[in-house]
Amino acid sequence: MKVTFFLLNLDGVGGTERSVITQANALAGLGHDVTILSALRTADSPHYAVDAAVRIRQLVDARDPEAPRVEAAGINGALAATLHLTPSLLVPARWDVQFSALTDAMYEAVVPTLDADVVVTVTPGLLAIAVQLLPDRVGLVHQEHRSSSDRTSGLEPLLTFAPRADVVALLTTSAADWLTETLGPVAPRTVVVPNPLPQGFKPRSTLETKLIVAAGRFVWEKQFAKLVEAFAEIAAQIPEWRLRLLGTGPQRLELIRLIRRLGLWDRIELPGQSADMPSEWAAASISALTSRSEGLPLVVQEAMAAGVPVISFDSPSGSRAVIRHEANGLLVGPDARAGIATALLRLATDDELRHRLGAGALASSQQYAPETVARQWEQVFADVVARRSRGPQRVTQRATELATSPHTGRPAPTASTDLTPAQARHRAMSWAVEVAQRASGRWFAIPAHGDSPATVVVPMADRAAYLTELGGSGAPGELSMVDSAGHGWPERRGRLDELAASLVGERTGRVSLEPWPLLADGLPGLLSSGCRIDVEFWEDGPDGSLVAAGQNRYTNQLPPAYETVPIEIEGVPARTLPLMAEPTVHDCTFPIDAVYTWVDGNDPEWNAAREARLAQLSGTALTRQSSGRARFISRDELRYSLRSLHLFAPWIRRIHLVTAGQVPGWLVEHPQVNVVDHRDILPADALPTFNSHAIESSLHKIPGLAEHFLYLNDDFLLARPQQPQRFFDTAGHTAVFLSGGNLGLDDMPGAAPWLKAAWNNRRLLRETFGVVSTHSLQHAPYAHRTSVLEEIERRFPEEIARTARSPFRSDDDISLLSSFAQHYGLMTGTAVLGTPETTYVNISANDVVRRLRALKDRDRDFICFGDHHDHALHPAALQEVLEEFYSFYLPVRAPWEKPD
CATH class of the missing domain: 3.40.50.2000 (Glycogen Phosphorylase B;)
Known part of the structure; x- marks a missing residue:
């Protein structure tokens, strides 16, 4: 068989050059016709010995890099030097800087007429050249000599041209799995063949020298x-x-x-x-x-x-x-x-x-003896030659294979749709602790803090036993295991029994347990984030100590003997170190409530009161932006906003629902939900009111309200699991989420009531502090402190009282909870800036369907659905679209919802 190896520089001293020469020598020793085609010559002779039976062709003599020489008609010394300094067209510099227009010219002259049965390329750049110039009659095998996923260069040509090779050979099974998974349906045939040992006598060690x-x-x-x-x-x-x-x-x-x-x-x-x-x-x-x-x-x-x-x-x-x-x-x-x-x-x-x-x-x-490895290559090459004879057109053959043998793999289980994130974490923690109790006497757990998940720690000496038990009888099917190996290698996810078995012989320091994240349609499910439990394997130090597998909040090392205390983590009895059982300076330990304002604009009695009060007024109150029906229409947003709080912020102590004597039909009595009537917090002469600014001005008067609370409009959704630290720092300062939109200049004609309120806020802040507010706030939950709001009311009683008694949005309002208090907090040192990922969706717009579809990727922290008076979709169609999104995004009922 005629085999030609493509090599960049035969005279190099790296592992790739040594491996190619060893392979070539071994194949020649088995009687094959072997050639090494090197792009460059940089020394008088190769660093590694080449068998005399192996032919050598070196296209560009670069021993003098300023005067390269080639044996090609029409390329004299001056042209060769110019081409040598000109970038390659076949292999762009971003792929590999070692190629040039001169190597392009030589490859273009030689490769199309190459007399070979099989060509073997050993770098992605050489693979690119072979795919572009090699005739279809010649088989193409690419050998990948590096840890491919960890490449700093060459990844693009590898992934671009590998699908057009007859076979891609990789050094390890994990590398082959990575390439197959990365390329998916167009992945080439892969084989795993190791590099051979160098030829020659190898003396054996006595193992007695120190x-x-x-x-x-x-x-x-x-x-x-x-x-x-x-x-x-x-x-x-x-x-x-x-x-x-x-x-x-x-x-x-x-x-x-x-x-x-x-x-x-x-x-x-x-x-x-x-x-x-x-x-x-x-x-x-x-x-x-x-x-x-x-x-x-x-x-x-x-x-x-x-x-x-x-x-x-x-x-x-x-x-x-x-x-x-x-x-x-x-x-x-x-x-x-x-x-x-x-x-x-x-x-x-x-x-x-x-x-x-x-x-x-x-x-x-x-198994690495040159002759042993050469026999493996013989079989690979023979299969390639046979395939070439059956279908000489490389691209057509590959396309036919893909069409007739589609890429299939064992499907992963789909995400559960009946668990909350808290329940999923409980199940993962339960199993992790149960297994630890069976597999190790020295295990302990580290509670979750902030974005760091709860972690079960097991000594590395017990790793194999732990993994065996983890994938054993009773392993929950709704949980997947994730191997985050790091070092640039992509994580692996698998069934507990299968991945645990494959990891037993390895020594990675961390695995994770979490629900399967994707639904049947490939979209992320409710449990796709914030549901992880880690298991870390800490190394045994020379003195018997335990050395942490990575950074953590507490310690890098534990002594051989250490004390543990009982603790409950994610609702699971566990044990931890005494220090770890205490709250940290990173944790919010104070109670946090949530406050909603809501009205059912479809209620005829309430609407009659609205129209009667409106008939007594004039001016701004009569505008659609101030009193139009779109401000009050209910699209069942509240049900799903409360559901998002239940799913993604279970640490909320109590929810206060402020209404005009109305109660949603789906709401049942529940100890966590407190319905508050406007009469309980607003002065009698301010009622009835239809002004959110007025209602905001008195929310801090809710009986029993926590010092720290979140104020939410009913069209706000928490979009993924959140921690209290998103809204408050550990000292209790409130987070302010500024938007990218500016407030414009004061008193511009035609301004909306919310913008006039923002200007009023600005004038008041400017008079008080000598500073100017410039931006509105994002449409996201507003963090507040009751004591700060009380202070504002004492400091600005006239402005608060006037706003509280405006039945509809007016030109004199201030927006206390949705703008003023946040800027006041920044000025007085009770607030800090935050940076959430937030999306505002105008449900009246023509692109609402596309925007909702994009949100199913679940990459936001908060979503706001803004309503307006004129809609692109028919009302029934819009309601159907919204209900489909809500039920998809938040499929698990809250305990305060009536059953169907």
Whole structure:
């Protein structure tokens, strides 16, 4: 079989170059006709030895970068130099800066006439060239040598051109899963084939020398400093052991400084880069890898080939694919320095364990022998050639495959529609705690604070037992598990039994339990946010302490023995540390009420009173903006606004519904809802009133009202779970949500009553504080303090009394709760600015259907539905559209609603 490898620079010294040359040599040894087509030549001979049976073609001789040479008709030295400095058309610089117009010209001359059965590309840029220029008769295999999802460049060409390759080969199963999931229906056929070990004799370690070896380039990504610090933690306990770091790079000087600062200059060696790595591994008894991420770490494979056990940070696409924990090495949680220290100490002090894992490492390395890997490639290439013979047109063949074999996968369960977020958190916490009680004697829980979910903490030593139990009998089907591996790798979500089983052999430090987030139509459901419970696995330190898996509010480390106390979290009995059982400075511990103003504008008796009072007035009161029916019409908004409070703010103590003696027909008596009549808070000579400004002026007089409360119009919705800290800081200051709209200049003709009230507010604030208000407020719940409103009433009694006695919106109103008090608070130090995600929907507009559809993505904090007098939709159609949205968005009834 004729196989051609596309390589950027045959003379390079990286892992990709070594892997390609090893593969080419092995395939040539099996009798195949192998060519390496390199874009560049930069040295007199390749750094790695190429078998004489492998043909080499180097398109651009760039040994002198100022005078590149090519063997092509019509391209002389001057033109070659110009093209060499001109950006590539085939591979744009944003994909890979190493290509040029000169390499374009050479590829265009060579690739279309290539005599090959299969071409193998090894970078996304080379894949792009092959797809654009390769004839359809030639099979195309792309090998992805990096942790693809963690790329800083090259991701765009990979995702663009991978669907047109015959096969994409990846180094690990997790990488293949990522590519398939990312590309979805157009994903190519994938195979998982590891990089081979370099050819040649590999001596075996005796595992008796007191030497730990690590190798790699001294760059930030490799995190050698963490290895040095981990060794420093246990150096005094293993005084005969040394650490040797092989390599070079820009961080060498930093490492030297760190070693001297730690006083380990006589215990840690930096001899530079070695030309004989097999011998270096054979001299070692332990190897360590602390890279942040890897594709498939060759240093781990090489160490194992010498029978050396490897300690490594777990990562989704690197060490996890090679190391089997406690079988051929030790995995520790990502970035868990204490885990590395503990693992080093274990292997250095336990000869039996070191030899057992070393034997496992040697056995595992056999699968990476060049000949073994070459046999896998033979089968892949044979399948590709057979497919080419059946359908020589690459794009047509792929399109036909997609049309006749659509992308299918096992569907995930859909989101529950009968649980509240609080109930979902309760179920997740119940299961997390129940499993902890069975799997570990040292577990504890951290209560939720702010946006941080409640967390169950389990020692890393009990991780496998915990995950086994977590996915075992009784696992709730409505819960999913989320593996947030981090390091640029996308999170994985799965069924508890399936994902827990796959995670048992890994060492990630955190998983999450939460309801399945999506409905059958793919839209986020009610439980798609704010329902998570975390489980963290804390590493065991060398001294038996527990080291946190990540940042938290309390501690990075716990002593070997610690006290716990009982606590209830999400309604579940649990245990925590005494300090964690107390409120923190980040928590709002005071009671918070909610206040609604509502009127049923469809009530004939109420409407008759409105018209009678209106007949006695003139001026602004007679305008549609002040007294028109649209201001009072009920579209059942209140039911769903209260429902949103029940679902997304269960911490509200009591809800006060202020009405003109009316009660919604669907409302039943409930201890959390207090119906307040206007007569209970407004002066008798102010009634009846039809002015929201007037009603606002007296809401702070509601009997039993909490010091801190939210004022909501009935057309406000909470759109996702909220914390009290959204509205109040822990000192009790109220949050003010300014809008982007300015108030304009005073007294402009034709202004709406709300704007005139804002100008009145401004004049009063200016006279009092010498400052000018400039913006209106967002249509979102208004946070208030009763004492501040009382202070305002004492300070401005005439303005408050005049507003309270305006039966309809007038030119003299102030808007106390929807603007004035917020600006007053900013001036007096009782308020702070907040930044919620809010959407205002004008339901009279022609785009209301589209706007409501967009809101189903559930990416807002608050929604306001503003009504007006003239509507684009027929009233019946509008009501149907609104009811469909309400029932979709807020499907779970509140306990104060009458059943159907």
